[in-house]
Amino acid sequence: MDQNLGLIWERCLKFMRDNLSASEHEDVKKLEHSFDLLFDRVQPVSLINHNLTLLVPSDFYKEYIEENYLSLLSAALKKNIGKGVKLWYSVMENKPQGLEKPATQNYKGISVQAPKVQEVLPTTVSKSLVNPFVVPGIKKVNIDANLNPNLSFDNFVEGESNKFACTVAKTIAKRPGATSFNPLFIHGGVGVGKTHLAHAIGLDIKQNLPDKVVLYLSSEKFIQQFVSAAKAQNKTDFGNFYQMVDVLIIDDIQFLSGKAATQDMFFHIFDHLHQNGKQIILTSDKAPADIQDIQERIVSRFKWGLSAEVKSPDFDTRKKIIVDKLHRDGIVLKDDMVDFLAGEVKSNVRELIGVINSVIAHSMISKSDLSLDLLKETINKIAANQKKTINIPYIQEVVCEYFGIQREQLLSKTRKREIALPRQLAMYFAKEYTNATFTKIGEEMGGKDHSTVMYACETIRDVSKIDKELKKYLKEIKDKIFE
Incomplete structure (x- = not known):
């Protein structure tokens, strides 16, 4: 190995070792020991016209370096060699004697494979989650945790179901x-x-x-x-x-x-x-x-x-949720009213809170004190508005009527745009407004694979961001579903 190359490589290793990160709960010595174990078996072979070739014992070493140290290595090479360094890997072949393949390179008598090219580019540091890339070990950036402060243990209602x-x-x-x-x-x-x-x-x-x-x-x-x-x-x-x-x-x-x-x-x-x-x-x-x-x-x-x-909240947990929610809104209900509400809404917390909000809104609009009769009247109005069951067959019916096609066409295998687009829209609305899985939607859409449904939903979401006509379809069909 060229003496200058050896010195350059030593400086690169020192830079990488010095910049290994460790939190207060990690053992720095263990981290350094693992680093040494890995790179003790990695040797530089040549450096020609900004092309650095490293000799590694196996593909595992190459993959491990790429997955865990490539950005740090990039920074080290940029500092000690310059920009635009291309990194080549030569993998040793440990074959039994007599089975060696012709070597493309030799290093201390060891046969190696032809190297693969991996360009090492300067790594940028970003504080944005949208572009979440940093040089590991050099600087831990301030990462936004994306946590909702309203969803704490303090306002989580505990019950048998959870x-x-x-x-x-x-x-x-x-x-x-x-x-x-x-x-x-x-x-x-x-x-x-x-x-x-x-x-x-x-x-x-x-x-x-x-x-x-x-x-x-x-x-x-x-x-x-x-x-x-x-x-x-x-x-x-x-x-x-x-x-x-x-x-x-x-x-x-x-x-x-x-x-x-x-x-x-x-x-x-x-x-x-x-x-x-x-x-x-x-x-x-x-x-x-x-x-x-x-x-x-x-x-x-x-x-x-x-x-x-x-699990879905049981009766007692639903009561706790109602009391907690109303208490935070400054509202107190009598026990019989709480029991009535808890008995009427049984599916999930989200729907229960929606009903509570509706009750509060009705009370404020009518300027009436909350009473059991008002609760029953409000619940009946909500039930009447939700009487129409929104399920996959109903969504199919609305979409077919909107586009003037037959249900048999919607469920067919044809890929013609005049059928394929309504089919994708039906899949999209089924996922948005029912609890059906991708697999269940696929079965209801003529035996389509769940991956077809996933693709349809993603396509509608993506294209609707830029296609005005599709936006119009989404709004008008949604209105028809809920009219």
């Missing part, structure tokens, strides 16, 4: 990453409080452990960011950003279904965080085993920690 999940959530908030509840997988139906619990954990951690980097986001946002990073060829920086987080909270993780590339990235981020004692919190409308089209290795990791179900 007691177990709430107890576990509070335990994790005190010692994130240090319990056996990692990951915490919260699952349950719509509007039962999963998202509230997830935010509450994050808020509690930020209050009591302010140095912890907490990040909440929806799976949809995670997918969008990954797609943008992939298009910009910044997947490594994307992974590095999420590996900086101490507490990662992802809502509605079931929407990773069918997205193989995003699942691969999530898998590597999950493994890195888990192995380094970072807390992972996930919510889903399904239990881990019931999520379709998720890699088995990811499903198995969902089960590593604890799966906690949040």
